Amino acid sequence: MFPFTLEKAGSTQVAIAAAASGARYIAGGTTLVDLMRDEVERPERLIDINRLPLGDIRVEGEDLIIGALARMAEVAADENVKRLQPLIAESLIEGASPQLRNMASMGGNLLQRVRCPYFRMLDAGCNKRTPGSGCAAIEGLNAGHAILGTSDHCVATHPSDVAVALVALDATMRVQGPQGERSFPVEELFRLPGDTPDLEHTLLPGELIVEIRVPSGPHARSARYLKVRDRASYEFALVSAAAVLAIEDGVIREARIAAGGVGTRPWRLRACEAALGGRKPDRQAFEEAAQLATEGVRPLHHNAFKVVLLPRTIVRALEMAGEVA
Amino acid sequence: MKMNVIGKPLTRVDGRSKVTGKARYAADFNQPGQLYAVLVSATVGLGRLTGIESADVEGMSGVVALITHRNAPKLAYLPHKAVIDPAVGERLHVLQDDSVRFYGQPVAIIVADSIDHAERAAAAMRITYDARQPIVDHADQQVARIVPGTGTADRSRGDADAAVAEAAVKVDEVYDIARENHNPMEPHATIAAWHGDRLTLWSKSQFLMNEQAEIAAVFGLPVDNVEVICPFIGGAFGTSLRTWPHVTLAALAARHVGRPVKLVLTRKQMFFTTGHRPRSLQRVALGATPDGKITGVIHEGTGETSRYEQFTEALTAVTDYLYSCPNVRTQYRLAQLDTATPNHMRGPGEASGIFALESAVDELSYKLGVDPIELRRRNEPQIDEAENKPFSSRSLIQCYGLGAERFGWVRRTPEPRSMRDGRLLIGMGTATATYPAFHAPSSARVRLLADGTAEVEAAASDMGPGTYTSMTQVAAEFLGLQPEQVRFGLGTTDYPPTPSHGGSWTMASVGSAIRAACLEVQSQATRQAIADAGSPVFEASMEALEWVDGRLRRRGDASPGLSYQDILAKTGNPIEVDGSAQRDPETAEKYSMHSFGAVFAEVSVDPDVGTIRVRRLVGAYGIGRVVNPLLARSQCTGGMIGGIGMALMERTVLDVRDGRPVNAHMADYLMPVNLDTPKLEALFVDEVDPHVNPLGVKGLGEIALVGTAPAIANAVFHATGKRVRTLPIKIEDVLTA
């Protein structure tokens, strides 16, 4: 691990000032410490933000507000979360392990780095880690990689589960930075790799995620998260899908679908959603809509199975959501 | 023979030390003044080191030494081969020249005052290479298949090729099993400390005697100058049978810096130089009559090995004796690749070989329309037809009977895709398990103390099966003591030599030696009593006396008799005996000795997303005498869980461009987690085998894993109608089903 100095932030202002002058935020550390140990990450200054008062989970009007420092486990166990947004709880407990969920913060979860093995190995080409060094995955072993949103420079998937749920739920996030405060959809946090895969998110220098806001709606309770993987737990998704259905009088009024494990960022599938509006929530409608998910896919040598698995995962997630509805 | 302690479900005698964290594994033996070593691993798959930038690193905070081939001492590397070393080839000599033979080969050691300093310096090393293209793909057509330099590569009886060609019903398929790594929870670790020319190693090893002898040979020392200590092993499954390069490097580093050095491999390095189950490619061809009599069997298998050693395993051996068939041909070849040498991994060649054979037999059962168990019944041999010898015992059909009943095989409908639970496809499959009942010469020491308790010692190991407990039971049994009166010690080369802790032969070998020593102790105690004028058995003949529950009395006498305490009170001295045992060569010549079992699997497959889950596993085994049913069941269910890994998860994936294992990470090399645990049942048929050894035990560490993978694969076919001939079976393999 590269040496670093550690500062502890007593206030948000102090934290932002430190980050603006080059320090890296650290909360749970489950991603950062792991990558620092391999020297994939080599921050020289860390600012420990765990003591900032950003861990609350509360309800404002109809909206659920999740503090950025709330731990995954706390959010998943929170009664308001389970009552108002069960999809978030479900997607959270499908991620990582109980121990890691006790450690990892919500903000850190959204900002976690990719699981591409070549990203983790300093002796392999990776444009995300070392811009210009090439992408070893494109011609290498890429069964776990993305089929959507890839570029000739990077094909890594975004690994978060709860991000998929938040994107499906049209969640927004509030950030504070040296220039003040702003809010924007969680979906807009994530950049496509393009020719700058080292730039993963849209936060400005020094900006700190403060909270996540999840709007409520008639759909919120009819929502399920399906994670497909080779072992039953403690594994990243091959493909996952968050499906949200608002059904009125036997007809789908609104559908929200997002997928994980297939895209270079959590992948919202608006074409599938649109195809479901006004349809009866049956398997045929789900299958027809799900076929639209693979428009524009760019499969690699080893991950073509995801082109088959993605629509099937969506269909199943929709069926599961329909059973709740 | 009536047993009092053997056969009892004792909980582990070392359980308390394990649940309190007091059990000490290699890396837990921190030494005063100890430094930390970290290995630097090659980042090319083949080639030569051309440059090492060391100046910066040597000046880094806390760094005490940087050792490469440029400043490492020339080591003696005297000739040394143990039974677990490949017979052909020579072990990797580390830091002796500039060559790189495989990706991850150790090329430098950093020694520093803390782990963080050593790791930082290792990461800062800049090494340049003249790299060449390694060949690591077993299926690569450029790879030559060689005949192994030792062993019986090819066996044949009758004319298998003609029999298969002429058969009315045939199966002829190719099976591909991925490379696996043992991935025990405990990483390899060695702490080395020199006192003059004497070396102490606290080192993870399944074979202390060999680690001692090998390190002595490497450094050119008398064997007695090396002491190896390893009271606990955090799982090994074969990876600690050999003494790998890091042990030499820890000792070398400690000598270089003149202080004790601790070297623990990183999890990533556990994929480089500590052996692996070789990827295997196998062809099995079966011919049968329409009524299900197998008329011809061909089994051709190829395993991987390195360029510098020929690792061989019994890939095709089971095919020689599993079925009655006049025409059988087996062939074994090696593919030499630019990788490190593989080694034995739980159920080594048998587990791989039987996947191919038992998958093929299952395929044949569908072609014939004969129930898979019935097909095996119709082809059950009376003797080992390859050796033309009787089996010392063979309870396979009883295992199928017992297992089928407990599993509920009658509920299975034969047609693939015919069983469902809700929307899930259900499949039931079965397969045979078998493993040789090995035995190696061993010794053990028993010391009967004047207080009537006993100390038992052997340089054996306990990687998890419960050696501490089961050997305590053996000693208590043959001394007539309670288990609480016996203290069994293992894990140091100071104790009498034993063979390696592997191959399911620990109980047969070490247990038999302990039995022999106990019987001799008892005999000496008898003679002391007879010689004691004050004893009630004074001048009695040995034959007139008997031991009952640890007390000596005249036969038929109802008196309480003499305890050991009574007898030893005369001199106050302990009785100490070094006993040994080996298999009677005549019996070995006369019988074919193997364990057998039948494994049943029920799986569910999600017809939409292809998720495969094992719901139930039942294993019925004929393994001779069961010394401790609690531990035996646990070992079997653990082996079956290992089999789930082999069937559905485990593979070490190499990037053919440079030979790098891409998933050298505990999160990327999948092994079953708790939620993958199905309902598990391990059953033992009553089996008395008077021939294998005096204890009548056949071993079960390996057979517990053998057979599970084909049972699961056969169940997956039954569920989906899709035959997958590659392991592990992944979601994408059944998606199109």
Added chain:
Amino acid sequence: MAENSSEMHSSGPIVSRREALQATAGAVALAALPLQPAAATSSPAGVSSDIAVAMTVNGRAHTLIVDPRQSILDVLRETLDLPGTKKGCNQGACGACTILVDGKRIVSCLTLASMHDGADIQTIEGLENDGELHPLQAAFVEHEGLQCGFCTSGQIMSGLGCIAEGHVGSPEEIQFWMSGNICRCGAYPGIIAAVADVAERS
């Protein structure tokens, strides 16, 4: 300990780490250290400034000067002579290093000691009470919840967390919530039984 721990940085190795580590017997060590408040940014880039942390381990107070890079796992094993907590992967992917920090189960390999000033830590070594095994320890022996024993410390600490969290309503629930601890020997049936047994009794 001061709340504003940014003041806890020392500006240089006034006391060598090794000396300080040897002086870990009690809280008195902290008072003896001539720590000088300094802005962390004054440290040259790429150089760790050792940090003082106080932590309670199994009820015993320790004050340590740590390299900011040190994990709690390494501090336990290499500094405090508490090797019962195991390093299985050092990657947060196996659970062998599970301990309780402030009552919650976490993986100690990914937890920096320098970030846990004031933490209350429980390890496997602290579970026995006057020579009596904790019920979960006893249950692991009774139900064969272990084989090689290397993952056992982590399994038991995780089991305590699992019970405290209330995720023990059924064997399946226990399986789900104990899946952060890999047991390569496959002693899972015994682990499930042990946790269920103790959960039922408590």
